[in-house]
Amino acid sequence: MFNLNFKFLKKLKRNFFPFYKSKDIKIVFKTLQKGFSNEKIVARFVGGCVRKHLMGENIDDIDIATILNTEQIKKRFKDSNFKVIETGAKHGTVTLISEKNKFEITTLRKDIKTDGRHAEIEYTDNWQLDSERRDFTINAIYLDMNGKIFDPQMGTVDLKNNNVKFIGDPQKRIEEDYLRIIRFLRFKIMYDFNIEPTTSDAVKQNLDGVKKISKERVLLELLKILDLKNFLKINENKQLKEIFSMIFPELLYLQRLDRLKRINDYSLLSKDILLAILLIDEKDNHEYFAHKYNIPNKLKRFLASLASNLIETQSKSFFDKDLTKNIYFYGKKHCISLNLINFSANSKIKLQDYLKNLSKILKLKIPKFQIDGEYLKQNGMKEGQSIGRVLKTIENEWIKNSFKISDDRIKELIKANSN
Structure with a gap:
């Protein structure tokens, strides 16, 4: 009964208090839309915030895709109340920060050339092309300011069925960025424990590619995996456990999770x-x-x-x-x-x-050690004497005596160590 009520409340919150109705977001979208007709779609939410919104989960990061380039974005927010940071300008990303929120705004783009770590990109105004270069169908769901879904990769269907699926050929997607192997693992643990044989084969065949990824990016993904409530169940799926152990062989004690x-x-x-x-x-x-x-x-x-x-x-x-x-x-x-x-x-x-x-x-x-240097000086110690050493002596005896020591004993120790 509790689970049903909890799910109902999450759905109620999503429907009546959606994240995209906040004041900051309205200002951001109004600023991006300026100069265009209302019929023109200039910006949409995409990625994790849309996925989490549809699943009734807490939203921490907000990503916005737009047809505007970085220079246009910066110009529009130059004199606004938002702090503008060029976090990834060469990849088409600008970050806006307000008192309460952070938004990453990225220009629609398509990948021209990839090397397994980074991609050379080209800007576009085509939403379909932008969706095709993303990793998973559940991360290629777009949402406009009115709550209307644009779903060119049928990600909502996969999300409903807890199915984490690469867009297009898994082999090609992985070769574009080997970090997608670990991201795939993370989303699989998060939403689903079944892996299609073709995807499993593609992942295992490209595990060596993970070595090309910077250790900082790999560690960040690992910490996100450890944050998942479903991580404790990883031993229940032989394939997931095997892939995880091959990527992180140093984590020797997965069997401890069962306890x-x-x-x-x-x-x-x-x-x-x-x-x-x-x-x-x-x-x-x-x-x-x-x-x-x-x-x-x-x-x-x-x-x-x-x-x-x-x-x-x-x-x-x-x-x-x-x-x-x-x-x-x-x-x-x-x-x-x-x-x-x-x-x-x-x-x-x-x-x-x-x-x-x-x-x-x-x-x-x-316990709190209440004695300090001022107390010692008030009780006979002179400035310049080894106050730190005496304090340590008193503290050690206090600890040894079950965190108790009398004023008389403190004075004895001060006298004994003042010469």
Whole structure:
């Protein structure tokens, strides 16, 4: 009953409060339409925003296709309230930014020459030609300001049937841009688990082409895949699992996902934590991955910290008598992540033990060390003395004594370390 009501509410929101009725969007389309008759179609929404609108999903990025070229777009918005950024001017893309929204506006184009990574393009005013150079039928659905669909590749039919299909010959589409292999994998996980034999063959035959793609683009697609709620089910489809493992051989521990499906609360499974679960072991597997994909330093530190403490979780004290100390040093997210990795990697750990540890982590309050340099000076320490060293000594004793220390003891330590 809940699922039916939820679907009904999503449909109601889509029909009565569509994204294309926002104030910013109306201004953008009015500006693009200026100088043309109302009958002339100058711009349409396309890609993910249309697909998500039709599926009742949340819309984050808004892409607009137009017959105008980049110079015309920039000129029209030069004195507007939108910030204009030439994000991909050589490919016909201009980004508009307002206080609340970001829009990518791209000139209709067709591919002239491709090399598996980039394409030489030619502008056009032909909507059909623009649709033919796109990757999948579900990404070639256009929507105008009045909510009217233009669907030259029959993408709405495939979307209704949860079918991810290349436009035209899969082999040709993949050879134009090898990143489409990973995008195909992402959309397959998102919408459907069946793969047509011809498409599967084309994907497998071109897997080496992924090596030509920049590691940054590949990593970005991987993180999008890890963000999908259906990713936990990848082991249920032999073909998808095989393709995923061939592209990302460093992610050794897909079998851990089967254990994760038992935890019920998936809100804890961020893409960073899932990456850690698939990577981390006692053999520094994460280091090779981090080097290969040149991952951001913040993510690199997150993985390294988890890996360094993984062995410690095998001791019962980590989630018991030492838990408060561990939360103090590493934070709750770190301990939650270790609890997840530990449960997913060790079949001997019962679900009730995982849940018990999680409950303790969530309920515990992180102790706060209240002593600072000013306090030390007020209690006898002179400026210029080793305040930092004394603070560390006091903090260590405070931690050792279950996060308790008396004022008298603090004064003793100050006196003992003031000479």
